[in-house]
Amino acid sequence: MPDDVLARISWIIWFMWKSRNGKVFEGKDSTPLEILQSATSEADSWSLAHVVPEKREVEDITPLPVTQDSPSMRPFCRFDASWKDDDARYGGGFVMEKEDGITMFGSFTSNRVLSPLHAEFNTLLWAMKSSLLLGHDSMTFESDCL
Incomplete structure (x- = not known):
């Protein structure tokens, strides 16, 4: 199995457990598709939040001029x-x-x-x-x- 699929299995199991608790304690019903979408969305957000950008060597430490961002600046x-x-x-x-x-x-x-x-x-x-x-x-x- 691909690593990304294996990494999501624990998220899916966790969300199945949360759904079970919601059913037992709060009477909430969740469809399997909702559970899968929630688990994969949370797994993606979690992995994206842990991406560490590469450190770049800084040669010149001259401070950049402060500019006021205007709403028309892109993107x-x-x-x-x-x-x-x-x-x-x-x-x-x-x-x-x-x-x-x-x-x-x-x-x-x-x-x-x-x-x-x-x-x-x-x-x-x-x-x-x-x-x-x-x-x-x-x-x-x-x-x-x-």
């Missing part, structure tokens, strides 16, 4: 989440404008989270992961979240 990614107290799911989306002016859109839905802040944070993580998958090493993220 940038605006993201937002939608969360309701009584819904079993939440959604998120982004609008990304690349250096060449091309605009890209993305959206997703996932299992319920505890609060609107959790939904915003998970949407930010998803937008960051999407940005990296699209080959962007540098991106400005903007949200309306207070």
Whole structure:
């Protein structure tokens, strides 16, 4: 089996256990697809969070001039989440404008989270992961979240 599949097995088992506890203690039902999607999403986020960038040798220690970022600077990614107290799911989306002016859109839905802040944070993580998958090493993220 490939290493990435083997690495996800423990996540899948953990989420199956969490789903079992949700059923027993809270009466929540989860489909196998929801469990698998949650486990793989969490495994991907975990592995992405542990990527350590290569250290580069710094020859010149001259401080860079401080510039004020303006909203029109590219590339940038605006993201937002939608969360309701009584819904079993939440959604998120982004609008990304690349250096060449091309605009890209993305959206997703996932299992319920505890609060609107959790939904915003998970949407930010998803937008960051999407940005990296699209080959962007540098991106400005903007949200309306207070």
